[in-house]
Amino acid sequence: MTTTGSFIVPNLISKNQSQLNNVGSESGKHRPETGQDVRVGNVTAALAVANIVKTSLGPVGLDKMLVDDIGDVLITNDGATILKSLEVEHPAARVLVDLANLQDQEVGDGTTSVVIIAAELLRRGNDLVKNGIHPTTIISGYRSALKAAVSYIKKEMVVNVSELGDEHLINAAKTSMSSKIIGKESEYFSKLAVDAVKSVKMNATAADVAGYDAMGSGGGGDAEAPPAETTSPDGGTAAVSKKQRYKYPLSAIHILKAHGKSSMESHLIDGGFAINAMRAAQGMPTFVESTVDQPVVKIAMLDMNLQRHRMGMGVQVIVKDPAEIENIKKREMDITKERIRKIIDAGARVVLTTKGVDDLCMKYFVEAGIICARRCNREDLKRLAKATGGKVVTTMADMEGNETFDADSLGGCDSVREVRIGDGEMLYVYGCKGHGASTIVLRGANEYMLDEMDRALHDSLCVVKRMLESNTLVPGGGAAEAALSVYLDDYANTIQSREQMVIQEYADALLVIPKTLAVNAAKDASELVAKLRSVHAKSQHSEDVSDDGLKFLGLDLVEGTIRDNLAAGVVEPAISKIKSLRFATEAAITILRIDDRITLNK
């Protein structure tokens, strides 16, 4: 367009004009661009997202069935999974989806409630803006409400369970799985989850401990948290942190899914590991166990080929003497044979490799009575290595250029057995000698059910882990939210600025959790929530010590009444509650701050 000539100029101008017109017409359409429009748009989108997951909240929440383009089905109750699978395009809605993911990663449970709270905060914030309150006021109001809420939870709601009995852990696990598909068998699965987490107990390093303390008292990705929180009156955590702390790496818990049988036949292999692989040759034993002279069954984990040795790509061997070629061939076979010999001599009685094993080599294993499995999953092997105290060996070359197999890299266990599950086989490794590891073998009617059980169990494992690490819990079933709502209402009255209204709205917004719970259970939400608020108000305002216990009152969704949820065993880790409040508030603030949306054209 750089050609000279005056006649082009008007052309250019008219083109520019039409482009301007385009912009105009675009904004003339329903695309919100600035100010209130964009805020309403964002809030609407966020609400729409929250509404999708709303019905899955609580013990009487229901599941969603998601069908993708290919027709694959996903049945789930997990907020994060639902949102992840939906194709959410609206940018503000995406913030909520990311929020659920964040909660999933950080806490592992409470993904639904975090989205619901955030959406409610947004809705109320938007109303306030409509009533002429500046978003920055709302934001600062939300912030101070959050601060007050968190410190109230820590001061009043938290129950310190210094020596956590199994009962509380099981209760927490039960609470988290009550809304899930395994809720009806929570008795069984909660015990399974607790046992699994406990079986992977490890001594925590100093850095880990610092991490928990940061998590327990603020920190955790929330840079703007005021320092006052870190020194909150939280004697319990401080006292505990002086003791030996443990960590519970969930990655050491291996969940294996095999369809068939019923969910109640799922089981935990305590201190064991199951790997989805079968013996490479039928001549191998199905079972090896420790004997008197070999107290430990040694496992070799390899990440290399036990096939006939071959030169790397592009390497050409040129020989003059034809007899040499025969030697090369023989040598190829012998290299692998020697390798196997070394592995066997090192004492391995089980050999697992991620790569292939030549049929030629099977015989050596068969003769030595060794179980050998090929094409194992590399991730599984790494975990197994950790569990058995061995190493995954990628090469046998040593510093001198010779080939050796280091006996130290062998893992140890009590016994290994091939077990027929459904139509396939699995190798069960019992009594791993290394760091703890456990495997949960899930059984269920079909794949969809197994997947959902896996997700539900993962949430529960996270909850148990958090409980064990932080030693604190709060009552569930809307108790914490109702108490906070009452408390914040009072707190708002002590504030003389505009933020008062905002904090009041924040207080009301928290009630969305008990309300949704009640509505999902098809109970009278208004009445129940009113009752709940009134008992919490009584507990907070009364001087009478006997009323103190009232603060643990929450909803009983089956009966449609109010009960002491702490006694009823509906409990959640305190961290989960605090984090979900924090994440929800931050997300709401992020979206409320937006007053302009510009779509960039490339």
Place this chain on the structure above:
Amino acid sequence: MASAGPHPGMGPVMVLSKLFDSIDALGFRTVIGLGWLGCVTSTSGFEFVDDVGDSKTQRTHGRQAQIGNIAAARAVADIIRSTLGPRSMLKMLLDPMGGIVITNDGNCILREVDVSHPTAKSMIELSRAQDEEVGDGTTSVIILAGEMLINAEPFVRMNVHPTVIVRGYNYALQEALSICEKLALTVDVHDTDRMKALVQSCIGTKFSSRWNDIMIDMALKAVLTVARELPTPSSAPSGGDVGDLYSQKMEVDIKRYAKVEKIPGGEIADCAVLSGVMFNKDVTHSKMRRRIENPRILLLDTPLEYKKGESQTNVEITDDEDWNTLLKMEEEYVENMCMEIIAFKPDIVITEKGVSDLAQHYFAKANITAFRRLRKTDNNRVARATGATIVSRTDEIRESDIGTGCGLFEMRKIGEEYFAFFEECKDPKACTIILRGGSKDVLNEIERNLTDAMQVVRNVVFDPRLLPGGGATEMAVSVGLRKAGLKSEGVQQGPFLAVGEAMEVIPRTLAQNCGVSVIRTVTQLRAKHAAAYEEAEKEHGEGAFPKCNWGIDGITGQLVDMEEFGIWEPFSVKIQTIKTAVESACMILRIDDIVFGSKKKGY
């Protein structure tokens, strides 16, 4: 699919949206909450679907979704309803390629049916899981699961919350299982008559029922052949939950060691289980011996021909003499291998890989019969039947690797093809089942029936408990549940009773398929069971459990005592059927929202 607008009497979930709407003070609230398909457009110009998701996304929500799911389950159950019982009919299925399948195997039918409804798919999965786990009862599980859902429909319409229904179903499941435990009868695996009767009742429904005696004998023989005691572990592992897996002392690997060979032609009466193995291969060289008594068998999985090395090797030949040496070397290599083999004086050499002409020559000269390119699985079977070990390098052959367990080797020609028979094996732990029949379709169906029969035997070998067949167990559970249900309090009573009613679908379908008056027969049967209860209570007081084995004779439709009639089914199959049916029904009932066109799942 969904009708727009308010629906009279909304389900609990819809109550939620309703309430929320009333709480909601926003002007654009219609966007949310009412997620009915078709009324997703909002008042303020945003489209729900467009805003949050892709425009392809479709949602079915609340009652609509639940009713839709139930309808889908009913449809699936209806497809195979007529294939239950001895009076069942076959289905002919045409696949897109034009091939046909004629079967009445529930799993087989459903696998071929192309469904798009996600719930229907999930139902079909059930049948597959059942097939893999126990190998029988694939039809019953679908019918039962479908009926569980159909019986839940009134509750869904009555606004009973799905979680309440699910809870009731689960209580009922526990009760049903305990009833089955009480009703179970332990059988001795080696009691041939009992076992025969058992298998008879399982494959009685199938196409091959005319040759039942042969089928049953075959199934029994095959399974007992491949059953192998596992070495008993001396120490129990830590962790209590694995106990049952540890106690698994028997290994019955039908899939690998009882091979079914289908040879079209002949007649069904010619079917047999070999006390040994057979495969479809001819000897490599026509001069080799075709009948050997007490052969020494050597199994190899290495090629008996010259093979280049894996590494890329080039030879630069400058001398014509070298070229000759090279050729000679190749020959010598093969000769060496053959000599190493011949040194052990085997009568038969079988390899999974190729045998070169030169090697054949040496073998023929040494009076050795050779086979090449045998499948790995076949080779394993020969190894187990004859006691040979598969050798991978010829220089490592040992005397112990040679198999001597076989009594007679013979090549036989059946139809146009040659088959190698290894028969009269001493204590074979693997076998081949030869099926003969008119056409491929017939053979395929017989194979499916035989597999079912073998699975049944296997299940009984593992768990020797039996339950009466012919709908007797189901009716006993149904009557038992009714008794227990009336005593239970709370909202879940209704669903609890519904499970009992759903169990009646099996006797009902049996009666229906043999054409007698369904209502009369089922009512009579129910009365029989109820009377047994009363009698037991009169004699032993409250809570006594009668062992009532009355059921329906699936051929005549008459009521018979299964104890006398001798129709039994393995405990594990029945239990698995009931468990799977209830669990999957629960899963489907819990769904209140179906979203089509979501992203490919990923974590």
